[in-house]
Amino acid sequence: MVKLLQVDFEYHGPFGEEMSNAMVELAQSINQEPGFLWKIWTESQKDNLGGGIYLFEDEASAMAYLDMHTARLKSMGITEVRGQVFDINGPLSHINCAPIAE
Template sequence: MSKLLQVDFEFHGPFGENMSNALVGLAQSINQEPGMIWKIWTESEKDKLGGGIYLFEDEATASAYLEMHTARLQQMGVAEVRGQIFDINTRLSTINQGPIGE
């Protein structure tokens, strides 16, 4: 069953177009992660936050990615990574056009 992974962390940029240009290689590499279906990148320049919402095939692949991503971010100097794996209410999400795929 698909799992949603929500991640956020303190981030001081780049943001917007500069972020898009700087991280295109990372974005492309994320497509190769086992079990990853899609990612929505999140950013808040005002609150100095970065992160993402991911859909994974199952809890095992979501957990493995969170562990790897947390270690990668910590190597980049990020002190605290907040990650949470959620079940998806498929019926209600479908009513609201959630791109969940089953």
């Protein structure tokens, strides 16, 4: 069963187009992660937050990615990473046009 992973952390930039240009290689590498299906990148310059909403094939893949990503962020000096894995309610999500398979 697919799992949604929500991650956020304190982030001081770059944001917007500058972030898009700086993070291309990271974005491409995420596509290679086991069980990865898609990611929506999130950012809030106002609140100094970065993060993402990810969809994985299963909980084991989501948790493995969260562990790896947390370690990567901590090596970059980010001390607090918030990550949570969620189940998805498919029938209600489909009513609201969620980009997930039946």
